[in-house]
Amino acid sequence: MDQNFDTVAIHAGQDFDPTTGAVIPPIYQTSTFVQDGIGGLRGGYEYGRAGNPTRDSLQTLLAALEGGKHALSFSSGLAAEDSLLRAALTPGDHIVVGNDVYGGTHRLIEKVHGPWGIANTVVDMSDLAAVEQAIRPGETKLLWVETPSNPMMKISDIAALAELGHRHGLTVVVDNTFASPALQQPLALGADVVVHSTTKYLGGHSDVIGGALILNDDELAEKAKFLQFAAGPVSAPFDAWLTIRGIKTLAVRMQRHCENAQAIAEHLAGHPSLDAVYYPGLPGHPGHDLAARQMRGFGGMLSLAFAGGEQAARTFAESTELFQLAESLGGVESLVNYPSEMTHASVRGTELEVPVNVVRLSVGIEDAADLIADLDRALARL
Numbered sequence: 001m002d003q004n005f006d007t008v009a010i011h012a013g014q015d016f017d018p019t020t021g022a023v024i025p026p027i028y029q030t031s032t033f034v035q036d037g038i039g040g041l042r043g044g045y046e047y048g049r050a051g052n053p054t055r056d057s058l059q060t061l062l063a064a065l066e067g068g069k070h071a072l073s074f075s076s077g078l079a080a081e082d083s084l085l086r087a088a089l090t091p092g093d094h095i096v097v098g099n100d101v102y103g104g105t106h107r108l109i110e111k112v113h114g115p116w117g118i119a120n121t122v123v124d125m126s127d128l129a130a131v132e133q134a135i136r137p138g139e140t141k142l143l144w145v146e147t148p149s150n151p152m153m154k155i156s157d158i159a160a161l162a163e164l165g166h167r168h169g170l171t172v173v174v175d176n177t178f179a180s181p182a183l184q185q186p187l188a189l190g191a192d193v194v195v196h197s198t199t200k201y202l203g204g205h206s207d208v209i210g211g212a213l214i215l216n217d218d219e220l221a222e223k224a225k226f227l228q229f230a231a232g233p234v235s236a237p238f239d240a241w242l243t244i245r246g247i248k249t250l251a252v253r254m255q256r257h258c259e260n261a262q263a264i265a266e267h268l269a270g271h272p273s274l275d276a277v278y279y280p281g282l283p284g285h286p287g288h289d290l291a292a293r294q295m296r297g298f299g300g301m302l303s304l305a306f307a308g309g310e311q312a313a314r315t316f317a318e319s320t321e322l323f324q325l326a327e328s329l330g331g332v333e334s335l336v337n338y339p340s341e342m343t344h345a346s347v348r349g350t351e352l353e354v355p356v357n358v359v360r361l362s363v364g365i366e367d368a369a370d371l372i373a374d375l376d377r378a379l380a381r382l
């Protein structure tokens, strides 16, 4: 039966427990599985690093959400990214990376994979000519795209980048953490691999760290799956279960995240204390039309640039109450973050540096009027 996204998010891979009829399958909190005689595995399960039914059920769900053939679940978003890079590349290869990717992604590529022989060039992914120029024939193997980007909310054209990348024989990767599959499905737009920090919108409740890869290519999936087993960055059964639990409400949560962020962006646009409100749902945002084409909603993330510079940004970030000062994003509760010293401290002094007058908001699913009142109170203190 062909089902729509909201239905798939609740049911894919989530059949009731055949033994007891439990609507919610149990958490298989076990490290190993009894064998009926040597090699006599029940359901193919042998040892928890190699496979676990709770992890499998999350992987089935993730593949269905992104419309992919294979999904692999990891202990964190960066563990997923690390496994993908090691599966796809060998020393001597070069990759082209967006100039506003997640700071930890840049740190992983530069500080961990760099010394192991993977070179990278950082470019503006919304400038197709610059991307093409950065490709080194024979050496470049992979294009790393993040859209909407963090924290400047830049929108890159996934279909155009996939076409360009494929013309040069590259694997095109999209970090879909900010949009979530409820709003954007990169594989359908031509990308080869989707990466997630499931810690964010998929988990949705700020109570679990996790990551995922979703892809169609059998050979690359097999290599990444081998790393899951051979290097061991797997998600724990309870973490996988929490993520499944979060995903069931993804569609309704994203709807409210989008509504609240839109209301806040419209309320704050043009405020005298702000130089800019970066939100793709505002018609004046340079990526608005593209986002309207490739996304089903503009998301729950927005950033503010303060006219009063660094001091105003800091004061504001420390003045909100409902918006709690913390790293991370995508939970039901609203968070405020000062990127240049928190999430993006590792990219200071690089091309990915975030301006010191920028504050990022992860808009939760509380009542919009309460959130706006909180922001107005903080603005009044400037």
Ligand SMILES: *Cc1c(COP(=O)(O)O)cnc(C)c1O
Binding pocket: 076, 077, 078, 079, 102, 104, 105, 146, 150, 175, 177, 178, 196, 197, 198, 199, 200, 209, 210, 211
């Ligand atoms: C948080 C984040 C990551 C890293 O994920 P972890 O689960 O923290 O390892 C990668 N990409 C983006 C866009 C993120 O926000």
